Each structure stands twice: as C-alpha cells, then as structure tokens.
Amino acid sequence: xxxxxxxxxxxxxxxxxxxxxxxxxxxxxxxxxxxxxxxxxxxxxxxxxxxxxxxxxxxxxxxxxxxxxxxxxxxxxxxxxxxxxxxxxxxxxxxxxxxxxxxxxxxxxxxxxxxxxxxxxxxxxxxxxxxxxxxxxxxxxxxxxxxxxxxxxxxxxxxxxxxxxxxxxxxxxxxxxxxxxxxxxxxxxxxxxxxxxxxxxxxxxxxxxxxxxxxxxxxxxxxxxxxxxxxxxxxxxxxxxxxxxxxxxxxxxxxxxxxxxxxxxxxxxxxxxxxxxxxxxxxxxxxxxxxxxxxxxxxxxxxxxxxxxxxxxxxxxxxxxxxxxxxxxxxxxxxxxxxxxxxxxxxxxxxxxxxxxxxxxxxxxxxxxxxxxxxxxxxxxxxxxxxxxxxxxxxxxxxxxxxxxxxxxxxxxxxxxxxxxxxxxxxxxxxxxxxxxxxxxxxxxxxxxxxxxxxxxxxx
Amino acid sequence: xxxxxxxxxxxxxxxxxxxxxxxxxxxxxxxxxxxxxxxxxxxxxxxxxxxxxxxxxxxxxxxxxxxxxxxxxxxxxxxxxxxxxxxxxxxxxxxxxxxxxxxxxxxxxxxxxxxxxxxxxxxxxxxxxxxxxxxxxxxxxxxxxxxxxxxxxxxxxxxxxxxxxxxxxxxxxxxxxxxxxxxxxxxxxxxxxxxxxxxxxxxxxxxxxxxxxxxxxxxxxxxxxxxxxxxxxxxxxxxxxxxxxxxxxxxxxxxxxxxxxxxxxxxxxxxxxxxxxxxxxxxxxxxxxxxxxxxxxxxxxxxxxxxxxxxxxxxxxxxxxxxxxxxxxxxxxxxxxxxxxxxxxxxxxxxxxxxxxxxxxxxxxxxxxxxxxxxxxxxxxxxxxxxxxxxxxxxxxxxxxxxxxxxxxxxxxxxxxxxxxxxxxxxxxxxxxxxxxxxxxxxxxxxxxxxxxxxxxxxx
Numbered sequence: 001x002x003x004x005x006x007x008x009x010x011x012x013x014x015x016x017x018x019x020x021x022x023x024x025x026x027x028x029x030x031x032x033x034x035x036x037x038x039x040x041x042x043x044x045x046x047x048x049x050x051x052x053x054x055x056x057x058x059x060x061x062x063x064x065x066x067x068x069x070x071x072x073x074x075x076x077x078x079x080x081x082x083x084x085x086x087x088x089x090x091x092x093x094x095x096x097x098x099x100x101x102x103x104x105x106x107x108x109x110x111x112x113x114x115x116x117x118x119x120x121x122x123x124x125x126x127x128x129x130x131x132x133x134x135x136x137x138x139x140x141x142x143x144x145x146x147x148x149x150x151x152x153x154x155x156x157x158x159x160x161x162x163x164x165x166x167x168x169x170x171x172x173x174x175x176x177x178x179x180x181x182x183x184x185x186x187x188x189x190x191x192x193x194x195x196x197x198x199x200x201x202x203x204x205x206x207x208x209x210x211x212x213x214x215x216x217x218x219x220x221x222x223x224x225x226x227x228x229x230x231x232x233x234x235x236x237x238x239x240x241x242x243x244x245x246x247x248x249x250x251x252x253x254x255x256x257x258x259x260x261x262x263x264x265x266x267x268x269x270x271x272x273x274x275x276x277x278x279x280x281x282x283x284x285x286x287x288x289x290x291x292x293x294x295x296x297x298x299x300x301x302x303x304x305x306x307x308x309x310x311x312x313x314x315x316x317x318x319x320x321x322x323x324x325x326x327x328x329x330x331x332x333x334x335x336x337x338x339x340x341x342x343x344x345x346x347x348x349x350x351x352x353x354x355x356x357x358x359x360x361x362x363x364x365x366x367x368x369x370x371x372x373x374x375x376x377x378x379x380x381x382x383x384x385x386x387x388x389x390x391x392x393x394x395x396x397x398x399x400x401x402x403x404x405x406x407x408x409x410x411x412x413x414x415x416x417x418x419x420x421x422x423x424x425x426x427x428x429x430x431x432x433x434x435x436x437x438x439x440x441x442x443x444x445x446x447x448x449x450x451x452x453x454x455x456x457x458x459x460x
Numbered sequence: 461x462x463x464x465x466x467x468x469x470x471x472x473x474x475x476x477x478x479x480x481x482x483x484x485x486x487x488x489x490x491x492x493x494x495x496x497x498x499x500x501x502x503x504x505x506x507x508x509x510x511x512x513x514x515x516x517x518x519x520x521x522x523x524x525x526x527x528x529x530x531x532x533x534x535x536x537x538x539x540x541x542x543x544x545x546x547x548x549x550x551x552x553x554x555x556x557x558x559x560x561x562x563x564x565x566x567x568x569x570x571x572x573x574x575x576x577x578x579x580x581x582x583x584x585x586x587x588x589x590x591x592x593x594x595x596x597x598x599x600x601x602x603x604x605x606x607x608x609x610x611x612x613x614x615x616x617x618x619x620x621x622x623x624x625x626x627x628x629x630x631x632x633x634x635x636x637x638x639x640x641x642x643x644x645x646x647x648x649x650x651x652x653x654x655x656x657x658x659x660x661x662x663x664x665x666x667x668x669x670x671x672x673x674x675x676x677x678x679x680x681x682x683x684x685x686x687x688x689x690x691x692x693x694x695x696x697x698x699x700x701x702x703x704x705x706x707x708x709x710x711x712x713x714x715x716x717x718x719x720x721x722x723x724x725x726x727x728x729x730x731x732x733x734x735x736x737x738x739x740x741x742x743x744x745x746x747x748x749x750x751x752x753x754x755x756x757x758x759x760x761x762x763x764x765x766x767x768x769x770x771x772x773x774x775x776x777x778x779x780x781x782x783x784x785x786x787x788x789x790x791x792x793x794x795x796x797x798x799x800x801x802x803x804x805x806x807x808x809x810x811x812x813x814x815x816x817x818x819x820x821x822x823x824x825x826x827x828x829x830x831x832x833x834x835x836x837x838x839x840x841x842x843x844x845x846x847x848x849x850x851x852x853x854x855x856x857x858x859x860x861x862x863x864x865x866x867x868x869x870x871x872x873x874x875x876x877x878x879x880x881x882x883x884x885x886x887x888x889x890x891x892x893x894x895x896x897x898x899x900x901x902x903x904x905x906x907x908x909x910x911x912x913x914x915x916x917x918x919x920x
Contacts, residue, residue, distance in 0.1 A: 052737030052763060053676065053709050059619040059769030068577070068775060096572050104783060105565050112556050112751040112787070117528070147607050147755065150777040158643060159519040163623070179776030183618060185645075216513065249513050277512030291572040293782025295607065295755075303512060309519030315528060316639030317610040322753025323564060323783040327572070 058185075063178045066408025073391040074402055082395050085426060085434035088387075088402040090225065092372065092425045094290040094345070096331075097338050103330030104323050112322050117314040119145025119298075123329040127298060130332055134257070136270035138281075142302050144310055145328075147320045149255050149284030149297035150176065156280045156299055157184040159309040160249045165216040167251075170202060172375065172409035172416060174225045174253065187214070190411035195377055195419065198366035199227035201235040207242050217249035218242070223256040223266070226409045226421040227375055228350075228368020230260055233267045240272045248278060255284040255297075256371040258339055261347050264369045276302040287372075289331045294324035346372050349424040349431055356435040357422075360442060362450045365422075375406055377419050381447035383407055387420065389445060396440040399433060418449070518645075523638045526868025533851040534862055542855050545886060545894035548847075548862040550685065552832065552885045554750040554805070556791075557798050563790030564783050572782050577774040579605025579758075583789040587758060590792055594717070596730035598741075602762050604770055605788075607780045609715050609744030609757035610636065616740045616759055617644040619769040620709045625676040627711075630662060632835065632869035632876060634685045634713065647674070650871035655837055655879065658826035659687035661695040667702050677709035678702070683716040683726070686869045686881040687835055688810075688828020690720055693727045700732045708738060715744040715757075716831040718799055721807050724829045736762040747832075749791045754784035806832050809884040809891055816895040817882075820902060822910045825882075835866055837879050841907035843867055847880065849905060856900040859893060878909070 067089055074084055118124065124143045131138035146152040153176075161167065163185035169177060171190035181188050189210050193199040207218070218239065223230045243250045252269040260266045269279050284297035299310055350367070354374060357365040362379030380386045383405035390400050404423075406416035424431060442448065527549055534544055578584065584603045591598035606612040613636075621627065623645035629637060631650035641648050649670050653659045667678070678699065683690045703710045712729040720726045729739050744757035759770055810827070814834060817825040822839030840846045843865035850860050864883075866876035884891060902908065 052765075053620070053707050055619055055763075055765045055769045056622045056625075058622070059766075059772065062769065062772035062776070064772055065577075065775040091573055093571065095570050101569065101572075105567075107565075109561065110555050111553065112561075112749075112753040113551055114752045117525075147781070148778060154777070159515055160513070162516045162518070163645070165516075176776045176778075179772070183773065183776070185623070247513050289572075292574040293572040293779060295779070295781040303515075305512075305515045306519075309515045309522065312519065312522035312524055312639065313643065315525040316522070316636045316643070317614070318608060318636075319753060319755070321607075321755040321781040321784055323787075324781055327783075 058182060062182050063175070065179075066175050067404050070387055070391060070402065073388055077391045077400065081398065082391075083399040084391070085399065085401045085430055085437065087422045087424065087426065087434055088404045090287065090373065090423050090425065091292060092287065092290045093427065094342055094425075096290050097334040099333050099335075100289055100291060100327040100331035104327045107323070107326050109322070109326075114319040115322055115325060117317075117319055118311055119143070119320055120325050120329070123325050126329055126332050131270070131300070134266075134268065134270075136268050136281075137302075138270060138300055142300050142307065144299045144307065144314060145320045145325060146297040146299050146314070147317070147324075148295040149253065149282055149286060150180075151317075151320075152282040152284070152297045152299040153177070153251075153253065154180045154183065155310050155313045156251055156282060156306075157181065157186055158313055159306055160251070160280065161186045161216055164214060166212060166214040167217040167219055168207060168210050168215065169219045169411075170199075171411050172199070172226050172406055172419075172421075173219075173411075174221055175408045177219065178411070188411055189215070192410075192412060192415065193227070193229075195364065195366060195375060198368070199224065199229040199375070201231060201238070204238045204242055207239075211242075211246055215246065215248065217251060219251040219253070220269075221253040221256075222268075223254075223259060223368075223370025224373075225253075225256065225371055226373045226404070226406065228371045228373045230264055230368070230370035231267065233265075233271075236267050236269065236272060239269075240275055243278050244275055249280060250275065250278050251280045251282060253282045255282070255287055257283075258288050259343070259346060259372055260370045261343065261350060262369055266370070270300075278303070280306060285328050285331060289328075289334060291324075291327065291331065294327055295321055296324040296328040346424070349426075349428060350374070352428060352431055353422060353424045353435065356432075356439075360439050362442070362448075372425055373421055373423050375409075375416075375419050375421050378442060379448055379450045380418050380442070380445060381449055382417055383420050385447060386445060389447075390437075390441055394437075394441050394444070396437045399437050401434045401437040401441070403438075518642060522642050523635070525639075526635050527864050530847055530851060530862065533848055537851045537860065541858065542851075543859040544851070545859065545861045545890055545897065547882045547884065547886065547894055548864045550747070550833065550883050550885065551752060552747065552750045553887065554802055554885075556750050557794040559793050559795075560749055560751060560787045560791035564787045567783070567786050569782070569786075574779040575782055575785060577777075577779055578771055579603070579780055580785050580789070583785050586789055586792050591730070591760070594726075594728065594730075596728050596741075597762075598730060598760055602760050602767065604759045604767065604774060605780045605785060606757040606759050606774070607777070607784075608755040609713065609742055609746060610640075611777075611780075612742040612744070612757045612759040613637070613711075613713065614640050614643065615770050615773045616711055616742060616766075617641065617646055618773055619766055620711070620740065621646045621676055624674060626672060626674040627677040627679055628667060628670050628675065629679045629871075630659075631871050632659070632686050632866055632879075632881075633679075633871075634681055635868045637679065638871070648871055649675070652872060652875065653687070653689075655824065655826060655835060658828070659684065659689040659835070661691060661698070664698045664702055667699075671702075671706055675706065675708065677711060679711040679713070680729075681713040681716075682728075683714075683719060683828075683830025684833075685713075685716065685831055686833045686864070686866070688831045688833045690724055690828070690830035691727065693725075693731075696727050696729065696732060699729075700735055703738050704735055709740060710735065710738050711740045711742060713742045715742070715747055717743075718748050719803070719806060719832055720830045721803065721810060722829055726830075730760075738763070740766060745788050745791060749788075749794060751784075751787065751791065754787055755781055756784040756788040806884070809886075809888060810834070812888060812891055813882060813884045813895065816892075816899075820899050822908075823902070832885055833881055833883050835869075835876075835879050835881050838902060839908055839910045840878050840902070840905060841909055842877055843880050845907060846905060849907075850897075850901055854897075854901050854904070856897045859897050861894045861897040861901070863898075
C-alpha cells in the first residue's frame, strides 16, 4: 500500500498545513520527507512503520522540576555515606499542629466519600471566616477548595487564559508556574527583579512596556517564593492601577501569609479596592500548618464568571481529598501560640542564615521579610555546576549541603547564574553545620570567581 | 486616546488573524466591529471599556457535570420533606475496609510531608505486586500514583495527545471524559454502542471507518461506566489489532476490576501482548475500597516516554495526598472475604434491579456483568425532563428517586434521549423502595410514550 492508494486516504491539506512531522494513512505512519529543509511532495514521502506512538509536544516541552533534578546526585552522595543538609526544598521540619493530626486520627469516617467538588461546606464557611480575620472581604461563595495550591494555580490559569495569552510575572518566580503555564499553553513574560533591591517589585513603567494585545494577566507571589520579598502597600497599589488600566487578571499566590517577620504588615490583593473582578487569590495550607502532603489549597475570587468556570474544572476531577479537608478544617483552630513559636523560630533561622551568608567572602544576600527562602549571590561561575559539585565532589567532615540553583527560577536565559535559593527549613544546629559546609565549599570550589585574597567590600 | 494613537499600539496582523473578538490597545479594550458580518477596518473599531476581564473560551466550553446538574432540584425536594433515593451517582454505601481506615488513624505522622511526585516507593512496589496477582505484567517503574483516577486520565491525555488530536471512545461513556478532553483540547470521536446488544464493543470495521490522520488513540472503560458491560477477550484482541495497525494509544479505564459478576473473566489491556508501548492503564482505588474521597489513583504504562512525560506533569503538582497513600497501601491487605461479600451484595442488587426494571411496562434493561451501573430504556419522551420531573413534581408516599439522564453519557446529539443510568449503590431495601417509586412514576409521567394498555412485548 503506497503511492496512489495511500494518497486517497490522506487529506493533502492536512498534510501540508499540519505542524506535525508525521501523518497516518491507512494504518501506516509516514514521516514527512524534507528536501533541502522544505517539505517534499506527498509522492516523495518516505514510508516508516513506527513501533510506538509518540507522546505529545506538550509532554516533551514540560519542564522537569529544576529543584528535583539534582536528586539523583543527592541519592548517590547519601549512598556513599555523606550527610546532606537539605536547603533545596520548601519542606519545613516544623510539626503539623496537633489539632489537625488529631482530627484525622479521631474522625469517625466509615465510608471515605467524595465531598462537594468545591470542598465541604463546613470547611468553606470556616475558611471564609479565616480570611475575614485578615480583613479580607471573602465570603463562602468566593471560595473553592482545591487539591493543593498547585491545583488552584492550574485551574486559575485554565479558567482565566486562552492558549497563547500572555501573563507577566516578576522573576525570579516559583518554578512550577512554568509547568502549569505549559500545560495551559499560556506564555509567561518575565519581568526582572534584582537582588540589589532585595527583589522589590520592578517599576510599573517596566510592566507597562511589556503589555501587548495578548497580555491578559499579572501574577505575583507574596510573600515571595523564592525571594522572601514582602510587597508593600504602595507596590500593590501600583499593580492595582495597571491591572485596572489594562483590564487584566491579577493572580496572587499568598501561601506564605503567616510567615512575615519584623512586624512588617502583610498586604493582600484582597485588600485592594475597586478591582474585585480582576483578582484571583491562590492559597494553600501546606506551609501554614506544615501540611504539604495534605494537598489542600483554595482558589478565591469575587468574580462570579471565574468561580463558575473554575467549578466546572473542579467537577471533572470530582473532589479534593476528604482527610485533607477534615484536617484543614480542624487546623483553623490552631492556637496563636503555634504561629508565634513558628515565627520566632523562622526569624531566628533567617537572621542566622542571612548573617552567616553575608559574612562569607564574596557572598551577598538581601534580608527577606517573609516566607522561608532567600536568594544569595555567590562568588561562583555557575550555580547549576556548583550545586551538583557540592553533592558529587565535595564534603566537609563527611557533610555537604544541597541548594537550589536560582537559574531554575528565572525565565531570562543566563539570569541567576551565580545565585542560589536557600530554604531555611532546618533547625539552627543543622543550619550552622550547613553554613559551615557552604563556607568551606566556596573556598575550594574550582569555579570560584574571586581570588582568595580579595576583600568582600567590592562585591557587597 | 483613539485613532492613530491607538493604532500605533496594536499589532494589525494580530488584530485580524486573532480568533478573539477583542483587542487591547493602550489599556482600553476594543470589541471588533463587524459590518454586515465582516470585520471592519481598524479605524472603525468601537471602543468599549469593559468592567472586568473575560474568562477563557475553555472555561466557557467546559461541560458542567451532567450528573450534578440536577442537584439544585434534589436540594429543593429535600427541603420540601421528600425522601430521595440516590441512584444517580457512583458513590457506594459499602464501608471502606477497616484495615485502610485503621492505617490512617494509627499513622504516627508528625509532619504531613510531600511524598515523591510519583507516589511513595513502598506503595508503588506493593501496587505493582497487586497487578501481578491479576497476571498483569506491571513493574514498579511502570506505576505512577495519581490524585484519583481523574488525574490519571487528565495526565494521560496531556501526555499522549496534542491539541486537536482525535480519540475514539465507544459511547455512552463516563461523562467526565468530556471535561478532561476539553481541558486537553482533545477531540472525542464517539462510536456508538447500543442497548440492544448490551453495549458490546462496536464492530472493529466501525472503528476503522473513523480513523483519520488526526486519530491518535482509543479509550475504553472496562468494566464499563455507565454501561456495566464487561469486554470479552475477543473484543480486546480486536481492539489490539486496530491499535497496532494504526499505531494508536489505547487508554483503558479499569477502576471497576473487582466488580465482575457471574464468574465472568476480567480481561485487562495489560493482558494483551505485543502492544506494550501503546497501552496506558488508568486506575483508582475509589470503587475498589469504597474510598472515593481518598483521591488515589494510578497511571500505568510500559512506555518509557509516556512515564517520563507524565512524571513532569506530576512534578508540577508536587505529590498525591499523603494520608490517601497511607490508606491505599494498607488497603492492599484487605482480605478476600471483603471482596467476596461485596461481590455477593452487588450481584444481589444487580439481579433485583434488572429484574424489577424489565418487569415494568415498556422498560428494557440489559443485564450487565460488571461495575455497579446499568442503563435502562424507559417509555418516556425525554430523560432530562423526566429526571427533573421526578424531583420537582412527583412523589410516591413522600419518596422519589434520583436518576442520571443517559444523554449526558452520549456525545451524539439525541442519543440516549429515553435512557437513564442507574447506579445500584444502595441496600436492597432502599432499592426496592426506589424501584417502586420509578414504577409508579412511569405510570403517571405526562411524557409517557406508550398507552397504558399497551403490552411490553413490542418494546423489548
């Protein structure tokens, strides 16, 4: 079966307009023949029987997790007996509140049933009340419970944006925004923030320059992962003006709300007035209660169209996890003393880490006011190589440290090449050992970019 | 700001090539003006300031759950004091195995951490062994744990198919396949199966007729939701040949594996030889252990490209629920006596429901061999109207029954207009009352299509 017979079965228009390199005719799969880089005619197609179907372009284009790509090197180092301090992921060591764990243990569930697709009504009601305590005007009908903050982002992107739409996101940003944008065929337009200003919001004029007819939203993370930066009211008001002017969606990922230091005030996008229909708040209990594995988040908006659209995506996946919701509802009773202790602990960790880093020769790290991350600039040639080298080729008294190269948090090629993200999610003793490892490593790393006798002044 | 100034800011090419009806210029949103149905020139655009950004086309196009759309009528009926027998959803009343509930209650988790994105290694290992007990050649590296069967479907579709690709699915099919296809921009090509044959696989020649250059897969549900049909080995072998011939993916949703009756043999796509790279198995513990709310499923394939692509989607959403996995792993120890009792119970329910239905005048219901659903043809004008009428306008001794109109399970317009899906998920006493309600309702329903004196022979 070739030539004329096959030709009958293939739609010629499809053959030459299709972006795909293959066509199927009568059960046999053809690769398009190219002659000098141009497609050949149909008669010159080469007939190739493939042994397996191809996965999607999207699956190929999806970014692998930049945080997890070093894991094989860490596994190997562990097998060799090295002790690794994990400052690379946002998995806190803090215990989940007793009240949450107990609710799950003591639940008298006999049948683990689906809940409402938007989450149980009792949890939604209590969650709305939780936001009201932060003076955020959230009512029960504005709340949809999601399977982790991840699903809130995924559903928000699919609900708000068409394939090819552009969303402006200050970089460095949480790396998984790339994955969800890829899944939703959304184009991220990064706008650079800089370590020198502590990753403050770029000037609004810079946002305005990036607006095109395809721009349909802005997304922020506040307090920021990976920067730890806490946006001021002035910055948020500036965002509000541009959102209003260009009629954009403003997606705000505020999962680190409870992690603000130095008595600085947390300002939510829900505190902004006059842009109710533009705002989509993305939330999660993962960090708040150190309950990452519960997979409970929330999508919140006062825009009725957004909530109706989002619910349809939620209905397709039936419901968020039942035990996670039982725990999350109970966790709302967590006493303030828990948060006070956590804030005190993270403040001490942050102070120690930032001070330690800035004491190291050639290192600069701005002091963040929120979350539990910081980005440090190191005197190194390449953070990806350095982080791999730490695991593969370095140890300090049998110990080493695992960091996240900041390159994975930037979209702009080359940005963050000498920066790393550090999650201060270990206790002070472990952090002290980790900082010792890092300091020792920087002294002997082959790709060190400053001579050993240089002073630190110039870099800082 | 209009005319020339705005013109500078809009890419003209984008304006006229864009499928969207609006463009943004310098912060103001324009609706494209049409003159006699044709787009006007840019200068003739009408300037409209919108008060809120628009949601995506996809969010608009997403189907609302056909099973859940009757819920408001049910809520109203309940408020009016009616007792409703819910035969409309696949939420079993069967208790979750003790071993599963106990594992969750007795877990000594202090921090609810993320697990591996593909699920905990211990659970994956045990799950592979579970499949091996069914003579399915599944190894640990072929298994990825998902957040419910829903996520397995969603990730499989995004991994295997490009936007615009076609997938052939025998109809009637599980309605949420529509939602996931919409989210993945995948085109479902339904192939009709008929109540007269008990919803057997349509002849392979019918599949072959539907193959186009865009066809990239076939999807089945076995045992079937909503039909209860259990595919024979011959049917699966026939599917294998066409899958092989056209190099297609074969997605098989086998979440009702444990629900096969009359000692009929369950044949999995994993029992087919020679098409390892084409097969993607979609699974869930929701029905197996009556644990719908645990949100634990699995995506299984021996195709390494599929597994690598799927893992990237899984990494973006971090991990499946921790407590669900703890429970699911323990549930693998559920004693055979549990399944024996469940099979006995569902067999009795099925026999009762099918017998009751076929005794009713003008009703026809084939006897399914699997799952816990059946589709019945009723002597009614319109199943959507009938099901709503049951809730709104009918009661039998203060009771009524909630059914799912079969129209929601067909893609072909008009198909299933006089059919309903019945989930026999209630105990025999409740089922008896429900059947009495249905019988009484059919006698007085205004849209009844046979005269009261007609015999049933002709319809059957």
